[in-house]
Amino acid sequence: MQGDSLSRYAGWPIIIGAGLAGLMAALELEEPCLILAPSFTGEGTASTLAQGGMAAAIGPEDSPALHAADTLKAGAGLCDPAMVQRITEAGPHAVETLLRLDVPLARDEAGQLALHLEAAHSRKRIVFAGGDRSGHVMLHHTLQAARKKETIHWLEGTLEGFYAPDGSLQGVWSSAGFIPTGRCILASGGCGGLYQHTTSPLANRGITLALAAQAGATLRDMEFTQFHPTALIAAEPTHRLALISEAARGAGAVLRLEDGSRFTEELAPRDVVSRAIAAQLQQGHRVFLDGRTLPGGAFSAHFPAITQACHAAGYDPDNQMLPVQPAMHYHMGGLKVDHKGRTTLPGLWACGEVACTGLHGANRLASNSLLEALLCGQWAGQDVNACVADASPTIVAAPPCPTASTDWPLRVEMQHHLGILRTRTGIEQLLERTLPLARHNLCALTASFIAWGALHRLEQRGAHWRDDAPGLQPARHYDWHLHDLPL
Ligand SMILES: Cc1cc2nc3c(=O)[nH]c(=O)nc-3n(C[C@H](O)[C@H](O)[C@H](O)COP(=O)(O)OP(=O)(O)OC[C@H]3O[C@@H](n4cnc5c(N)ncnc54)[C@H](O)[C@@H]3O)c2cc1C
Known part of the structure; x- marks a missing residue:
């Protein structure tokens, strides 16, 4: 679809990504919206790969307070306690949402929802489906519900840029052309594809984080990358x-x-x-x-x-x-958002793995991310409902032309220098390679932000382990903008 035909979407809320977070946001929206993603089958999403399931305090001996305590402990002092409380308290509602979508959650012999135990959870609290195909089953049912909702429109393609000339969003460039809009929900997943060894879809390379930073949005705690053992x-x-x-x-x-x-x-x-x-x-x-x-x-x-x-x-x-x-399995850092999913760029919301909500802090507790994707997707959609559309979005013709290539040596170097054990020397070596490329290569820009965060965080906290800076410093977040990097 090219040029003119995209003008019918002018002013609509645009959702980038068709994983769990994006679909949940779309299901909440009360007006027509457009989902832009490379595929609408679950392919290329981390959501469909999730095996274990979704954490929620629904067991007889469990409570949201216990779930919150486990989440805070894993997060190593960098969680936002209010967000942790909000999400863990809403866990049982998230399970109800799945049941409303007819997700066949596993049950025990007595007909109660079956619960798994996972690492660092003090109680059995992981609901699951299809044995170890939880994400696939949950996403399949969510996609079915979204397909039935006639106000959801679908556009196959990728995000190529945000247009925010005066510090607020006025449109998005897609591979199909420009769409003028003042409301976009970014739900484009993580950045595992930047690494040599990853469990994530390889196409999830953090490109949209670079695009959001180029448009002026704040990135937070980018150095926190979780490696699955x-x-x-x-x-x-x-x-x-x-x-x-x-x-x-x-x-x-x-x-x-x-x-x-x-x-x-x-x-x-x-x-x-x-x-x-x-x-x-x-x-x-x-x-x-x-x-x-x-x-x-x-x-x-x-x-x-x-x-x-x-x-x-x-x-x-x-x-x-x-x-x-x-x-590399999960990115705790990402676009800084508030409790409604608003980024620091007016008109841009973010939810799911691309966002840094404050739930995970320095380390994600297993199975908390599907919960976050589901709830924060819903909350972002609800907040967009409450925002008035821009009546006269600007039309822009010229597309941007940054490239997004991640060459294989960069993935190897990311693994080597920004992997589980990090040192100043290694981080600086990586930056020497990525910074000169970062103006024109979106993957190199995101890699530079991760390295820049790792360089400045002189401590061993959660998933970030500096071999040359033992121990903890006082807890703090690191927020970055494009102009912070020496490009
Ligand atoms: C192997 C594996 C197992 C996991 N197991 C669990 C588990 O058991 N429990 C748990 O809670 N979490 C688990 N996780 C983490 C969890 O699956 C993810 O964090 C979560 O699904 C992220 O959802 P999302 O909607 O934010 O992103 P995704 O599901 O990754 O969806 C991102 C969407 O954005 C699209 N996209 C990306 N870039 C662009 C672009 N430029 N333009 C347009 N669209 C774009 C993608 O194609 C995709 O449609 C697992 C992750 C992996 C990799």
Whole structure:
């Protein structure tokens, strides 16, 4: 679709991304809206890859206060307590939303919702569906509901720029052309694709973070990247790595070295387990996840989708130990938003993984992100409903022309210098490479922001571990704008 035909969307709310956050926002909107995404099948979303499920305090011995306490503890002093309280209190409502969408959440023999335990949760509180295909099932039902809503329109393509000449949004450039609008909800996911080893869709490279920064929006705590401890080692180094969910360790799978010895507490927080594995790998050991003798039955019966991924990689989890390594999994940093999802750029909202809401702080508690995507998507949609549309959006013709390439050496260098263990020397080496490219290469710009944050955060907090700056400094956020980088 080109030029003129896009003018019918002028002034409409535009949603970027068709993962859980974007679809939830669209379902809330009371007026016609447009979703712009490369695909509307779930392909290319992290949402559809989620295995474990969604955290919510609905168990008989649980409470939002306990859920909040676990979230705050994982966040290592950088969570926004008010946001943590708001989201954990709304957890049971998020479960109701899923049930209203007919998501077939798993139930126990008594017909109650079944709950998983995951690392660093003090109670069983993860609702799940389709065994280990929770995200796929949740997204499928959300997509079905969105398709039935006639006021939702769909445009296949990508975001290529924001137009905000006077400090507020006046339009978006898409690969199909320019759309004048004063209201956009960015729900474009994370930036795992910037890294060599990642469990995220490779197309999620943080390009939209760079575009938002170019338009003047504030980025917060960009250095906080979470590495999942157990990604299955792939034969082909450039591929996305299959994840072996924390739920496998929750069900009793253990970590071993090549000689069968154990070396860490499997259900410790993610960053602790990731660092323990990284240290073993650095010493030349190989690390395996052993799920051969789970107390509750065969691995394949518990985790059918993970088993399928293992088989595709040539492993049989019921009878073999699985070779694993940590991989970039989730970005806690992102676009700074307030409790309504508003970024610092008027007219631009953000929700889901691209946003930094204050829920995760320095480290995300497992399964809190689907919860955040669902609720913050809804809240952003509700806030857009409350905003009056700009009656006369400006029409602009000329498209911008930044490139978004992430070359393979950059992904390798990100892994090496901005991975689990970081030093000033490594971060500076990375910046020497990315800063000269950052004006014209959006991936290099986002990488530069992550490195810039890591350079300035001289401490070991949550998922950010500076080998050369032991201990904690007083808790603070780092907010960045384009002009902060020495470009
Ligand atoms: C393997 C894996 C397992 C996980 N398991 C869990 C779990 O069990 N529980 C949990 O809570 N969390 C889990 N997570 C994290 C969670 O899935 C994500 O944080 C969450 O789904 C993010 O949702 P989102 O809607 O923000 O982004 P996504 O679902 O990633 O959707 C982003 C959308 O934006 C689109 N997009 C990107 N760039 C552009 C662009 N330039 N223009 C237009 N569109 C664009 C994408 O194509 C996609 O449609 C997991 C993540 C991974 C990778």
